[in-house]
Amino acid sequence: MTTKSSLVLIGLILLPTLAMAHAHLVKSTPNANEQVKTPLQSISLQFSENVEPTLSKIEVISQNTGARIELEKAHLIEGKKNAIQAVLEKPILPGHYTVRWKVTSVDTHKSHGDFSFDYIGK
Numbered sequence: 692m693t694t695k696s697s698l699v700l701i702g703l704i705l706l707p708t709l710a711m712a713h714a715h716l717v718k719s720t721p722n723a724n725e726q727v728k729t730p731l732q733s734i735s736l737q738f739s740e741n742v743e744p745t746l747s748k749i750e751v752i753s754q755n756t757g758a759r760i761e762l763e764k765a766h767l768i769e770g771k772k773n774a775i776q777a778v779l780e781k782p783i784l785p786g787h788y789t790v791r792w793k794v795t796s797v798d799t800h801k802s803h804g805d806f807s808f809d810y811i812g813k
Contacts, residue, residue, distance in 0.1 A: 714738035714796040723806035741772040746795035
């Protein structure tokens with residue numbers, strides 16, 4: 692086998708691995724470090740890849756009390772296979788919050804992360 696043939700073979704073996712990527716968070720509502728003034732209805736996350744909603748999770752934790760905020764189960768946002776949303780079950784109080792998320796992209800790669808925001812109310 693020639694050197695050129697060997698390089699082509701290695702490239703063909705590595706190409707599928709390089710094509711598969713993790714879903715990276717590209718947009719959120721609220722945004723990281725945002726000071727939210729209007730009442731928050733939900734948490735929305737958009738990713739660089741399509742995600743599997745049944746294997747995805749969003750959590751919100753109050754940094755003031757340590758309490759986990761009750762959310763409905765995360766679901767795909769209508770018309771978008773790369774964005775999930777979780778609706779808050781009741782209004783939150785002003786304070787500092789952390790959003791933790793875990794998703795599995797449709798190619799089965801798992802990703803997770805977190806960000807914080809402040810709800811300051813009106």
